[in-house]
Amino acid sequence: MGILLFITVLLIAACGLIYELIAGTLASYLLGDSVLQFSTIIGCYLFAMGIGSALSRYIDRGLAYRFVWIELMLGVIGGCSSALLFLAFAYTQGFQLLMYSLVVVIGILVGLEVPLLMRLVRGRYHFRDVVAHVLTFDYLGALGASLLFPILLVPYLGLVRSAMLFGVINVLVALWSTFLFASQISTVRALRSLCVVVLCLLAVGLAEAKHITAAVEDNIYADEIIFSRDTRYQHIVLTRFKDDIRLFLSSHLQFSSRDEYRYHEALIHPGLSAIPAPRHVLVLGGGDGLAVREILKYPQIESVTLVDLDPEMTKLFSTNPMLTALNQKSFLSSKVHIINADAFPWVDSNTDSFDFIVIDFPDPTNYSLGKLYTTAFYKAVARHLSVQGLMVVQSTSPMFARDSYWCIAETLKQAGLQTFPYHVYVPSFGEWGFVIAGHRDFQLPASLPAGLRFVSVTGLPAMFQFPPDMSPLPMPPNRLNDQVLVRAYDQDWKDISH
Amino acid sequence: MKASRRQFLQSGSAALIGLSIKGDRAITGSFVNDSFQLGHHLRDRAQFPAPKQTDKRSVVIVGGGIAGLSAAWRLHKKGFTDFVLLEMNNQPGGNSRWGENEITPYPWAAHYVPVPGPKAVYVRELFEELGVLKDGHWEERYLCFSPQERLFLYGRWQDGIEPAIGLTAADRDQFRRLEDHIHTFRATGKFTVPMEVGFSDSTADLDRISFAEWLRAQGMNSRILNWYLNYCCRDDYGATTANTSAWAGIQYFASREPEEKGPLTWPEGNGWIVRRLMERIGYFVQPNRMVHRISQTNKGASVFSGDTEFRADFVIFAAPTFLAPYLIEGMAPLQNFDYSPWLTANLTLDRLPASYGTDPTWDSVFMDSPTLGYVDATHQSLRTHIDRTVWTFYWALAEGSPKENRQLLLTKDWNYWKEAILHDLERVHTDIRQCVSRIDIMRMGHAMARPNVGAIFSAERRTLTKPHGRILFANSDLSGFSIFEEAQYRGVTAADFVVSKLGGHRISR
Numbered sequence A: 001m002g003i004l005l006f007i008t009v010l011l012i013a014a015c016g017l018i019y020e021l022i023a024g025t026l027a028s029y030l031l032g033d034s035v036l037q038f039s040t041i042i043g044c045y046l047f048a049m050g051i052g053s054a055l056s057r058y059i060d061r062g063l064a065y066r067f068v069w070i071e072l073m074l075g076v077i078g079g080c081s082s083a084l085l086f087l088a089f090a091y092t093q094g095f096q097l098l099m100y101s102l103v104v105v106i107g108i109l110v111g112l113e114v115p116l117l118m119r120l121v122r123g124r125y126h127f128r129d130v131v132a133h134v135l136t137f138d139y140l141g142a143l144g145a146s147l148l149f150p151i152l153l154v155p156y157l158g159l160v161r162s163a164m165l166f167g168v169i170n171v172l173v174a175l176w177s178t179f180l181f182a183s184q185i186s187t188v189r190a191l192r193s194l195c196v197v198v199l200c201l202l203a204v205g206l207a208e209a210k211h212i213t214a215a216v217e218d219n220i221y222a223d224e225i226i227f228s229r230d231t232r233y234q235h236i237v238l239t240r241f242k243d244d245i246r247l248f249l250s251s252h253l254q255f256s257s258r259d260e261y262r263y264h265e266a267l268i269h270p271g272l273s274a275i276p277a278p279r280h281v282l283v284l285g286g287g288d289g290l291a292v293r294e295i296l297k298y299p300q301i302e303s304v305t306l307v308d309l310d311p312e313m314t315k316l317f318s319t320n321p322m323l324t325a326l327n328q329k330s331f332l333s334s335k336v337h338i339i340n341a342d343a344f345p346w347v348d349s350n351t352d353s354f355d356f357i358v359i360d361f362p363d364p365t366n367y368s369l370g371k372l373y374t375t376a377f378y379k380a381v382a383r384h385l386s387v388q389g390l391m392v393v394q395s396t397s398p399m400f401a402r403d404s405y406w407c408i409a410e411t412l413k414q415a416g417l418q419t420f421p422y423h424v425y426v427p428s429f430g431e432w433g434f435v436i437a438g439h440r441d442f443q444l445p446a447s448l449p450a451g452l453r454f455v456s457v458t459g460l461p462a463m464f465q466f467p468p469d470m471s472p473l474p475m476p477p478n479r480l481n482d483q484v485l486v487r488a489y490d491q492d493w494k495d496i497s498h
Numbered sequence B: 001m002k003a004s005r006r007q008f009l010q011s012g013s014a015a016l017i018g019l020s021i022k023g024d025r026a027i028t029g030s031f032v033n034d035s036f037q038l039g040h041h042l043r044d045r046a047q048f049p050a051p052k053q054t055d056k057r058s059v060v061i062v063g064g065g066i067a068g069l070s071a072a073w074r075l076h077k078k079g080f081t082d083f084v085l086l087e088m089n090n091q092p093g094g095n096s097r098w099g100e101n102e103i104t105p106y107p108w109a110a111h112y113v114p115v116p117g118p119k120a121v122y123v124r125e126l127f128e129e130l131g132v133l134k135d136g137h138w139e140e141r142y143l144c145f146s147p148q149e150r151l152f153l154y155g156r157w158q159d160g161i162e163p164a165i166g167l168t169a170a171d172r173d174q175f176r177r178l179e180d181h182i183h184t185f186r187a188t189g190k191f192t193v194p195m196e197v198g199f200s201d202s203t204a205d206l207d208r209i210s211f212a213e214w215l216r217a218q219g220m221n222s223r224i225l226n227w228y229l230n231y232c233c234r235d236d237y238g239a240t241t242a243n244t245s246a247w248a249g250i251q252y253f254a255s256r257e258p259e260e261k262g263p264l265t266w267p268e269g270n271g272w273i274v275r276r277l278m279e280r281i282g283y284f285v286q287p288n289r290m291v292h293r294i295s296q297t298n299k300g301a302s303v304f305s306g307d308t309e310f311r312a313d314f315v316i317f318a319a320p321t322f323l324a325p326y327l328i329e330g331m332a333p334l335q336n337f338d339y340s341p342w343l344t345a346n347l348t349l350d351r352l353p354a355s356y357g358t359d360p361t362w363d364s365v366f367m368d369s370p371t372l373g374y375v376d377a378t379h380q381s382l383r384t385h386i387d388r389t390v391w392t393f394y395w396a397l398a399e400g401s402p403k404e405n406r407q408l409l410l411t412k413d414w415n416y417w418k419e420a421i422l423h424d425l426e427r428v429h430t431d432i433r434q435c436v437s438r439i440d441i442m443r444m445g446h447a448m449a450r451p452n453v454g455a456i457f458s459a460e461r462r463t464l465t466k467p468h469g470r471i472l473f474a475n476s477d478l479s480g481f482s483i484f485e486e487a488q489y490r491g492v493t494a495a496d497f498v499v500s501k502l503g504g505h506r507i508s509r
């Protein structure tokens, strides 16, 4: 009898802690900032337990009956807490409110458990022993739960099913208590049937939890993969989370539809608006058509030539309705000519001249891509600039890859060009940098196309100012025979991740 | 991430297909550009037809390697047009020949030129003309791209070929001491490219011992250092340090101090230079013209090729010098000209090995391999995406006597060499057999001059650098070792000599 009683204590302690850990983990997953989430949740939870303990003194009749009810409620609320929170996050705005409410309710119920239990067994043991044993098993339960949670529950069951499982345990404790304290309860039969019904419901929930998890998780932190293909050149992945579409090329993020307008407006307009009468534009890279979308905002432009290596990429962004909605069917414009070719040889053999040249390649993560960031390449590109022409280069982050950014600027300089470096903030990338370059001086444009969401005439000057933590560093140029950029880039990101 | 049913089925069938092609694929190929037979013909003094026609020229150049082509380039630049170049092969270039397939051009032998120093004035002149050197800057796209070289040792790759990992303090100390020695030698100004510029009798002692002996005398016994130096000698001279004169070993290091990160290289190797030269003087080049006899009087010389007798005032003999006694009437046999046998192979890779290991490099070398590794012909491509390529595999048969190795080259069949090459590569690139579709092999019995002990300072060599009546020798082997700069220097100076003698007459012809 005694040992069974104390195992009950151990189990309810474990259940209580598990619900708290689930809330903390979920909040960290979904909202980020795990320190804040765990601290506030533990605080609320402990405080609510205190309320529960205080409230326990107002219960003076039907202790056993009420204890069973508390267990049942905990089983239902705690067991469903994880699923409820996921659903609330995916489909409502009230995630945090629901979360703290759940934490408080569960905390109060857990706070009631132990005082009631102690009073229930008061007559059977010495008070001294009761306190010692109950607290010992309470803490043991907490230890077990905190070890089980990260090692077994999260990896093997996931958050939704872990909660359900411990809900089932709470209800089993309820059922078990109707036997343990049978003599103190008048409506034992009714109570037992209720327990069995709730148990069945939770068991169904446990079995079906997989579906909830899949539905909910797809919608939440594992973005749904809507496209994935290995082309001859790269691995293209598109993900969607709500209205956010993201493109990954060989697992590097290229854009997030939520803030790409910042990147592409900043890439195009400061340079293009500064050219008096632009007619012919060249885009190197940029197979997503987003830069072209911005370029087409200038009605006087007669032709846009886009050179991208991967035909599958340009095809995807010409045909997929979700993506053409994003690039406003820019590839379908009769002004746009798509050429699928390797950029350097193309630039080398072509002889056309352009008023504006956009160079938007993946970051120089390897020596092959690094060739597209060399003095030799920029010299070859600069031969295509018309008299009024300017070019703009996506140049990595002056914040996270400061060496790399200034190395690219220096490379353009050594290619014989005047350079005008600038930067913007793009939430999904962080601080991002570009360099405008040309054979001539560059003046900030006095007007911009209508309807821009980010770049504005008044905001332009600030983009060309670099605060001390991003200010120029002396770097050697990147050359084909000495690709310092690839090594610098590698080092920059290593420094960040340590 | 959810894998759709379709994706699952696709990957399933891919795995099935993968299984069926996993086995080794058929590798085709053959021996190419074999000149053994022609060479043997000459030396056996086989019967050649009597001349049916004569052709009179001021100058006849024999051999269209870098030396012969450079002589032609120089004559042409000096306003000479009354000359002809006779080349035995159907393609000019000699050791700087190249090939081409649907993937890329590739070299057959010589594949780079170290960034020339200030004393290589003719090389710099040529490179200025070809746009390789512009306003004092070396054109970036002709400099070897990053990353240049790598060495496989201790089961992994390191940057560069000079061993840098796993060195003991003693190894480091010896590397440093060697560098100090080299520094001192360099400072004397007596080790230069071309070698003739700084050549001095005061360094003759170094030609009396082998490089290996010299290293021993300096107490340089580090195994790693000796491996590296042996590699260098095999690479440049086709000989081990024990078979290389200490003078030549030191020349390799002390003659250069590049002003730019090089070397200069092109997809087709030095074949690129041959092509540019041919654009300029191709008109004067007659391929498929093997010279089988040369006779001279004190007024001029006759060069016999096929059924034609070319009568010339001067002959620039740019074919390998060891052939001269077989061709030139009355010439005594040579004692001091020795040559290293080599084998090169071009491997067509339909895909890159999964075991490639690093970002693609130009030159890959395996430590402790008898071969010299391979050079990637697409490395100098401007493309960012490369999924097929050609590797040129280099193997100087340096161990043992050249004679025996030549015999080995002649007697073993293509399959033997193919297996030997794949076996060497397989130790590092385990899946190489699944990547290679073709291996063409070129055997060169007398590939390059070998600077044996005593060869550099031999009276014989030094005499041959002077005019031999109406015949000027010009092959790179006159320097005692064969490199591009020496070939070009010999060709240009032979042409200059001829011009100085004929200067006044050239218009009258």
Ligand SMILES: Cc1cc2nc3c(=O)[nH]c(=O)nc-3n(C[C@H](O)[C@H](O)[C@H](O)COP(=O)(O)OP(=O)(O)OC[C@H]3O[C@@H](n4cnc5c(N)ncnc54)[C@H](O)[C@@H]3O)c2cc1C
Pocket (backbone or CB within 6 Å): B062, B063, B064, B065, B066, B067, B068, B086, B087, B088, B089, B092, B093, B094, B095, B096, B108, B109, B110, B111, B112, B113, B289, B290, B291, B292, B318, B319, B320, B323, B342, B344, B394, B444, B447, B448, B474, B475, B476, B477, B482, B483, B484, B485, B487
């Ligand atoms: C495998 C290998 C790799 C090398 N790599 C390099 C390198 O990377 N860098 C470098 O600087 N050097 C390299 N070399 C050295 C190379 O030999 C020189 O660079 C240079 O090409 C030598 O030119 P050459 O004109 O002196 O001699 P060759 O190239 O030998 O030219 C002689 C020519 O004469 C022709 N000939 C021979 N007999 C007759 C005849 N009877 N009638 C008519 N024509 C005849 C031959 O067909 C040939 O074309 C390499 C050599 C080899 C073998």
